Amino acid sequence: MQLHLTPADEAFRQEVRDFLRDHLPPAMARRSRIGMHPPHQDDRTAWNRILNARGWAAPAWPREHGGTGWTPLQQHLFETECRLAHAPELRWQGLKLIGPVLCAFGTDAQRARHLPPILNGDIGWAQGFSEPGAGSDLASLKTTAVLNGDHWVVTGQKLWTTEAQYSDWGFFLVRTAQTEKPHQGLSMLMLDLRSAGVTVRTIPMINGDQSTAEVFLDGVRVPRENLIGEPGSGWAQARFLLGNERTSSADVHKAMADLARIRAIASIEQRGGRPLIEDPAFVRRLAALEIEVQALEWSVLRVLTQAPSEHPVGACASVLKIRGSELQQGLSELAAEALGPRSLRVYDRAAGFADPDGDPLWHDQTPGVRVDQLYLRAVTIFGGAREVQKNIIAKLAFGL
Numbered sequence: 001m002q003l004h005l006t007p008a009d010e011a012f013r014q015e016v017r018d019f020l021r022d023h024l025p026p027a028m029a030r031r032s033r034i035g036m037h038p039p040h041q042d043d044r045t046a047w048n049r050i051l052n053a054r055g056w057a058a059p060a061w062p063r064e065h066g067g068t069g070w071t072p073l074q075q076h077l078f079e080t081e082c083r084l085a086h087a088p089e090l091r092w093q094g095l096k097l098i099g100p101v102l103c104a105f106g107t108d109a110q111r112a113r114h115l116p117p118i119l120n121g122d123i124g125w126a127q128g129f130s131e132p133g134a135g136s137d138l139a140s141l142k143t144t145a146v147l148n149g150d151h152w153v154v155t156g157q158k159l160w161t162t163e164a165q166y167s168d169w170g171f172f173l174v175r176t177a178q179t180e181k182p183h184q185g186l187s188m189l190m191l192d193l194r195s196a197g198v199t200v201r202t203i204p205m206i207n208g209d210q211s212t213a214e215v216f217l218d219g220v221r222v223p224r225e226n227l228i229g230e231p232g233s234g235w236a237q238a239r240f241l242l243g244n245e246r247t248s249s250a251d252v253h254k255a256m257a258d259l260a261r262i263r264a265i266a267s268i269e270q271r272g273g274r275p276l277i278e279d280p281a282f283v284r285r286l287a288a289l290e291i292e293v294q295a296l297e298w299s300v301l302r303v304l305t306q307a308p309s310e311h312p313v314g315a316c317a318s319v320l321k322i323r324g325s326e327l328q329q330g331l332s333e334l335a336a337e338a339l340g341p342r343s344l345r346v347y348d349r350a351a352g353f354a355d356p357d358g359d360p361l362w363h364d365q366t367p368g369v370r371v372d373q374l375y376l377r378a379v380t381i382f383g384g385a386r387e388v389q390k391n392i393i394a395k396l397a398f399g400l
């Protein structure tokens with residue numbers, strides 16, 4: 001595969017850089033750079049609206065539904081530049097998960113109602129697939145939806161519903177029929193989280209934050225028209241969605257920004273009277289990770305551009321998910337090591353940004369490093385656990 005930026009691609013990248021320079025508020029970029037989980041909701045909304053005003057909120061969507069019509073390479077350049085400039089990460093559940101599902105499987109009425117507020121960041125969405133006892137084995141989920149007149153009545157419990165506590169709506173995988181093959185009785189339902197019978201309970205995380213939640217559904221009445229596609233078609237939609245989720249959880253753009261962060265820390269941090277970046281042992285580790293990130297970038301581009309491969313795209317997406325998530329963990333560990341004991345000083349939302357000790361890296365780097373590292377313990381689990389991805393590769397790529 002040859003990767004050459006044409007003059008048109010170079011001009012495109014410059015256009016994105018100019019836009020970011022002119023429209024991304026520095027204070028917002030700083031909050032994003034120091035890596036909170038979950039990111040500041042107000043920043044996400046504000047940045048989403050800035051992008052939407054330019055028509056850039058959902059580059060990958062079909063053009064007729066609000067996408068940009070950019071090539072896969074242009075989308076990649078855009079995401080890379082946004083990450084390197086520390087633009088806030090947008091709410092992916094709407095823009096990258098349910099939005100594309102509605103574009104592909106929704107009715108005109110569902111698209112007309114839900115796509116514009118997703119594009120503008122007006123409505124936050126949460127993904128309600130996993131349950132206690134149904135994570136990797138998703139088809140065994142037990143939450144039911146029973147049709148009663150014009151409503152589905154939903155009963156059950158969801159677990160790890162990320163950001164449900166900040167969301168207005170959820171897309172839930174539910175059982176609408178008991179079938180011999182469990183996945184054939186599943187459907188995807190859009191549910192207003194303010195409905196009677198919905199209880200959201202946040203889950204404290206290892207990094208001290210609360211980014212995910214349990215959702216209890218107790219006889220929740222959902223209008224019949226909120227089901228996507230035909231009853232029983234939820235598995236096809238879920239597979240479509242999970243394929244997208246897996247490719248984006250490789251998050252090569254974050255890895256590229258993390259490399260820049262480590263370099264910035266190591267240029268200031270001192271070891272034995274010299275900047276850490278001059279330490280040969282440290283630089284060897286950084287270079288090894290950099291090579292891996294570059295290899296991942298090329299692999300992502302191969303998938304995005306549908307370069308010929310002897311393996312099916314599903315297997316490639318699983319490879320990207322494994323490599324991308326392991327790399328994110330490696331990078332966050334190196335960043336924490338580079339900071340040494342000071343990485344233990346985590347940002348306290350309530351206390352704000354004050355720096356009592358004059359740490360030269362506090363303003364731009366320190367607060368989010370350990371928070372990020374601890375959060376990323378989960379990246380080899382969510383979006384499909386590593387061992388399960390290996391099973392998929394074994395089956396799809398090698399017929400085992």
Ligand SMILES: Cc1cc2nc3c(=O)[nH]c(=O)nc-3n(C[C@H](O)[C@H](O)[C@H](O)COP(=O)(O)OP(=O)(O)OC[C@H]3O[C@@H](n4cnc5c(N)ncnc54)[C@H](O)[C@@H]3O)c2cc1C
Pocket residue numbers: 126127128129130133134135136137159160161162163212378381382383384385386387388391
């Ligand atoms: C921080 C975080 C955020 C999340 N966000 C969401 C969300 O927004 N929405 C949502 O629906 N879900 C979410 N999840 C859930 C996530 O998708 C599941 O945790 C994941 O699919 C694994 O399921 P499980 O936790 O039930 O573990 P299990 O499926 O019980 O797996 C436990 C262990 O067994 C291994 N294992 C399981 N089956 C096999 C097998 N067949 N062969 C080999 N090994 C196997 C797994 O790899 C894992 O190591 C989130 C999880 C986390 C931690």
